[in-house]
Amino acid sequence: MDTRISQALAAAESVGLDALALVPGPNLLYLTGMSFHLSERPIVALLPVDARPSIVLPGFEAGKAAGFDTYTYTDEDGYAFAYSQACAALELADARVGVEALGMRLLEARTIERFAPNVELVPVDGLFAELRMAKTTEELYAMRRAARVAEEAFLRWVPMLRAGITEREAAAHLVGALLSGGADRLAFDPIVAGGPHGSLPHAVPGDRAFQLGDWIVVDWGAVVDGYCSDLTRVVVVGEPTGRMREIHEIVLAANEAGRAAVAPGLEAQEVDAAARAVIEAAGYGPQFFHRTGHGLGLQEHEPPYIVRGNRLSLLTGMTFTVEPGIYLPGVGGVRIEDDVVVTASGGESLTTLSRAPFVIPV
Numbered sequence: 299m300d301t302r303i304s305q306a307l308a309a310a311e312s313v314g315l316d317a318l319a320l321v322p323g324p325n326l327l328y329l330t331g332m333s334f335h336l337s338e339r340p341i342v343a344l345l346p347v348d349a350r351p352s353i354v355l356p357g358f359e360a361g362k363a364a365g366f367d368t369y370t371y372t373d374e375d376g377y378a379f380a381y382s383q384a385c386a387a388l389e390l391a392d393a394r395v396g397v398e399a400l401g402m403r404l405l406e407a408r409t410i411e412r413f414a415p416n417v418e419l420v421p422v423d424g425l426f427a428e429l430r431m432a433k434t435t436e437e438l439y440a441m442r443r444a445a446r447v448a449e450e451a452f453l454r455w456v457p458m459l460r461a462g463i464t465e466r467e468a469a470a471h472l473v474g475a476l477l478s479g480g481a482d483r484l485a486f487d488p489i490v491a492g493g494p495h496g497s498l499p500h501a502v503p504g505d506r507a508f509q510l511g512d513w514i515v516v517d518w519g520a521v522v523d524g525y526c527s528d529l530t531r532v533v534v535v536g537e538p539t540g541r542m543r544e545i546h547e548i549v550l551a552a553n554e555a556g557r558a559a560v561a562p563g564l565e566a567q568e569v570d571a572a573a574r575a576v577i578e579a580a581g582y583g584p585q586f587f588h589r590t591g592h593g594l595g596l597q598e599h600e601p602p603y604i605v606r607g608n609r610l611s612l613l614t615g616m617t618f619t620v621e622p623g624i625y626l627p628g629v630g631g632v633r634i635e636d637d638v639v640v641t642a643s644g645g646e647s648l649t650t651l652s653r654a655p656f657v658i659p660v
Contacts, residue, residue: 302329302429307347309425316393317346318422319410323401324596325426327524332362340377340406346388354384382413390414396422427601431593432615437525438639441595441617442648444485444527445637448520449651451475452531459658461510461535465490465503468514476520485519485526485598492535496631499588499623508535510660513542513630515623519598526598528619529649530635531656538655545582545624546632550653552576552622553634556590556604560620560638560645566608573622574606582624591619594637616640617648 306329310318320326320343322334334341334355343353343366353363354377357370369387371380385391391414397407399421411417433441455475459468469490476484491501492508496515508514512535519528532546556573570590577586591604594617602610604618616639623633637648 299329299331303345303351306425306429307345309429310345310396310422311347313422313425314394315347315396315420315422317344317388317390318396319344319402319406319419321398321402321406323398324430324600325398325401328426328430328596330366334359334362336403338405339373340381340409342381342384342406342410344384344388344390349388352384352388354380377409378413381409385410385413385417390417392416394418394420396420396425398426399423430595431601432613433595433617433639434615437595438615438617438648440523440525441527441637441639444481444520444522444525445529445648445650447480447522448476448485448518448527448529449649451479451481451520452516452518452529452651454479456533456656456658459508459533461658461660462507464505464507465492465495465514466505468508469503472516472518476518479520481520481522482524483521485521485528489515489517489530491515491631493630494628497625497627497629499625499631499633508658510536513538513546513632513655515631515633517633517635524596526594526596527637527649528594528598528635529637529651530621530623530633531651531653532632532634533656533658535658536660537657542630542632543655545626546634546655548577548580548582549622549624549632549634552586553620553636553653556620556622557636557638557645557647560612560640562612562614562640562642564612566602566604566610566612566618567606569604569612569620570606570608573620577622577624585624585626586622587625588623591621591635591638593618612640614640614642 559572589605621635
């Protein structure tokens with residue numbers, strides 16, 4: 299953790315920042331190992347480039363902050379005095395402070411501005427992205443475990459399914475399988491979308507019951523030791539037949555093309571192009587209307603983004619999803635998603651679950 303903090307502060311100083319200010323979330327966890335709930339009690343870690351790290355937090359949380367100077371407050375007294383003390387002690391008035399544009403709320407931002415006159419809050423999400431995109435061996439170990447937990451939970455779950463069960467009931471069973479099978483928590487709320495509902499990429503499970511012939515899009519993931527997995531597969535009620543079977547073959551070929559394209563030095567957009575070309579050649583280009591993938595790690599969505607226009611060069615250790623899909627309004631959808639790491643020789647899929655449709659017998 300000391301090394302990570304040193305790297306972050308060196309990067310901050312190189313762009314003229316005097317300090318970093320972090321709220322509870324993945325960046326704070328990555329740099330310090332500390333985890334807190336984001337709530338009405340504002341918590342901010344303040345990391346000056348030339349002084350000891352400090353943190354403002356409720357008194358009952360202070361035991362988590364070993365190695366940090368702490369400024370604590372109680373519910374009865376409120377947090378104003380603690381923030382005024384911290385900002386004065388660290389001389390944040392007139393300072394340039396790097397903050398998380400995607401994480402810091404107005405609550406924390408306005409509090410810092412109140413007690414550090416003329417402070418300039420500078421978005422530094424890119425700084426943290428550069429630090430976190432290439433995973434270490436230890437991080438990849440956690441991600442492999444998260445993938446195994448998710449796959450094994452899915453295989454235990456599929457036999458629970460039958461015609462007549464609702465999406466909501468099926469999703470509840472999947473959550474149970476994940477949590478009882480080794481997940482520390484869910485990477486996100488699972489998507490279980492049957493029939494026409496499957497044409498919505500981010501459908502929310504509802505009360506529609508599975509019917510004979512339904513193609514069901516299932517998107518789920520586990521968190522193990524802080525790191526996420528994220529998979530999508532298709533389940534079919536009865537034997538896979540007809541147009542949707544053909545679409546599944548197209549999406550499978552696009553998934554394979556995207557994964558095969560991964561290589562160090564390749565631009566992120568070229569992985570998107572490889573997967574997209576297969577679907578466009580089959581005449582379904584307009585029905586694939588989202589990016590091919592997103593980074594994965596401490597968050598289920600983080601850089602790098604596998605999308606047209608992203609010219610970022612892939613580096614060894616970067617991890618992201620490859621998840622092409624085809625969606626037909628009123629009919630259904632197919633998406634196949636795998637988690638990939640860039641290796642010295644190309645790409646490796648961290649997920650190995652069969653990509654064929656899983657069949658619910660009737």
